[in-house]
Amino acid sequence: MVNQITWHKPDPPPSVQHTTFTHAHETLIWASKGTGARRTFNHDPINSPDPASQVSSVWHISTVPKREKLHGYYPTQKPLRLVRRRALLASTARGHLVFDPFTGSGTTAVTAKELNCFFAGAELEGEVARLAARRRTASERGGLLREISERFWTDA
Numbered sequence: 001m002v003n004q005i006t007w008h009k010p011d012p013p014p015s016v017q018h019t020t021f022t023h024a025h026e027t028l029i030w031a032s033k034g035t036g037a038r039r040t041f042n043h044d045p046i047n048s049p050d051p052a053s054q055v056s057s058v059w060h061i062s063t064v065p066k067r068e069k070l071h072g073y074y075p076t077q078k079p080l081r082l083v084r085r086r087a088l089l090a091s092t093a094r095g096h097l098v099f100d101p102f103t104g105s106g107t108t109a110v111t112a113k114e115l116n117c118f119f120a121g122a123e124l125e126g127e128v129a130r131l132a133a134r135r136r137t138a139s140e141r142g143g144l145l146r147e148i149s150e151r152f153w154t155d156a
Helices: 080-091 107-114 126-138
Strands: 003-008 025-030 058-060 097-100 118-121
Touching (some): 025 080
Parallel strands (some): 097 118
16 A cells, blocks of 8 residues: 545535434545555645645545536545546556546546546446446546646656
8 A cells, every 4th residue: 555545525415314423534545566566656746845735645625516516416426626636646647547446427537538548447337337428528638737737747
């Protein structure tokens, strides 16, 4: 395991049945094949040059805004800011293959396309897979890259 990231949700959905604590965080695991395995970490695009304000392993990011649910509702959809601006931006480069074994609403697929990465995913539910396809089709290839300075990307 390279890192364990805690996504802290400042605006979590309430515990409707009142049988558990409110789910105010989720865990992301960044793993590699082993200590000698090649991996990418793009420090500059996600961190400040000031060491006192660098991104830690606890990410305070709001839940999915309504504008990201234009193509349909999915109960466990992740916000693009979480996947795009942090997780994949930090750990991929153009042309990398991104695999999501639990594609769901397709947030990872959208992000991979916006970062000019290849994507492979799996989703058992047909309607959910169609939602992911609609979201990915509506996204723009390389769209996020145009927002980020080219100096952050190196040829792999």
